[in-house]
Amino acid sequence: MRPQVLIIGCGFGGLEAARAFSGSGAAEVDITVVDKTNHHLFQPLLYQVATAGLSAPSIAAPIRHLFRGQRNVTTLLGEVAGIDANAKTATLKDGAVLRWDHLIVAAGATHSYFGRDDWAQHAPGLKTLEDAFEIRRRVLLAFEAAEREDDPARRAALMQFVVVGAGPTGVELAGTFAEIARHTLSGEFRRIDPRQAKVLLVEGGPRVLAAMPEALSERAREQLVALGVEVKLNARVTGIDDQGLDLTTAGGPERLHSRCVVWAAGVAASPLGRVLAEATGCALDRAGRVVVEPDLSLKGFPHIQVIGDLAAAQSHVAGREPKPVPGVSPGAKQMGRCAAANIKRRLRGEAIQAFRYSDYGNLATIGRNSAVVDLGTPAGPLRFSGYFAWLFWLFAHVYFLIGYRNRFVVLLDWAWAYWTYDRGARVVANAGLSEASPARDVKA
Structure with a gap:
């Protein structure tokens, strides 16, 4: 056998x-x-599904399909x-x-919620397609609820989006949320101006993208600020509930009122x-x-x-x-x-070998025309940021996608989004307003 x-x-x-x-x-x-699950997921682009930039099939492939030509592989769900x-x-x-x-x-x-798993219901993380669908639903329905809200304080809370954790996922989410508010939804509402939405990135450490060299980290922070993201560094989360979150900062305790908090801080x-x-x-x-x-x-x-x-x-x-x-x-x-x-x-019957990791560097995109790249080369590290870093990030991710169809579809979707600011995957299930924002009389 x-x-x-x-x-x-x-x-x-x-x-x-x-x-x-x-x-x-x-x-x-x-x-x-x-x-x-029945699919292989290209996780580096999962945030694009969460932010309505790509549909799920563009970054996921059925496992059975991947091994259809490999006869010695049996796939089980x-x-x-x-x-x-x-x-x-x-x-x-x-x-x-x-x-x-x-x-x-x-x-x-x-x-990982660092021992506070009760926070998960108020601040979903991003690891699976289900997580991406939930985040997308919460973001888009927050704007819908704000359109119906008369109370200024409640409306402000609905239009304040908080991302906890400034690693690559948190930076990418925050930058894209800002783009959605500033460009994608512009002109689609009558009682609110989506451009007035606030996007906050909360990080417990002293800088964003801590795995990057300090100069690139600072450049990433500057690019986030230019996109309209408010970056809060050295701010530790002490509590999260359905009304927002509590922080401990250098200036003392702080309360952020938000109905849409996303967790990207722990694994x-x-x-x-x-x-x-x-x-x-x-x-x-x-x-x-x-x-x-x-x-x-x-x-x-x-x-x-x-x-x-x-x-x-x-x-x-x-x-x-x-x-x-x-x-x-x-x-x-x-x-x-x-x-x-x-x-x-x-x-x-041969001798086994120890694992040796080849470090090709780190990439992170901040938003439109903005990214940071830290590559390891034989001649030493190659580091750059801005538009050309964004192009490098884009084509690197397309190259590593599974399947030619997915590569073509993603390139097409990105090209359309780049020229029109439209994000075509803005479809949500279970689109009723949350209990936290009940229906009320809306003035015409």
């Missing part, structure tokens, strides 16, 4: 690992890919609830049991990390990520490898100190290829 490889999760890491067994590697093993490391089985929530000889866990990450590993810890005794870091060996396996369980956002992995280069691998898509892809290559080496 051919060796069975089970891959849990079909994000960037899981997809890359499965694809590594195509071609010459297809005859060696049988692959089972299990995911709790399901969620893993338990793992028996000794029996080499995984149990799904519906009770089904899957046997494996080699296990690759690529379950990804979820939101926690998938709960499957705890399942692995119970099954193998492996260590978890503070974010719940699984501490792995240099080859991405678990200590004492060489046939289990953890990759992507779930892994607390390090890059091992001869003669250098190991460095933590950042939680970005290139890292997950490289880990997926490394995990698959080590399985092939084990099957051939």
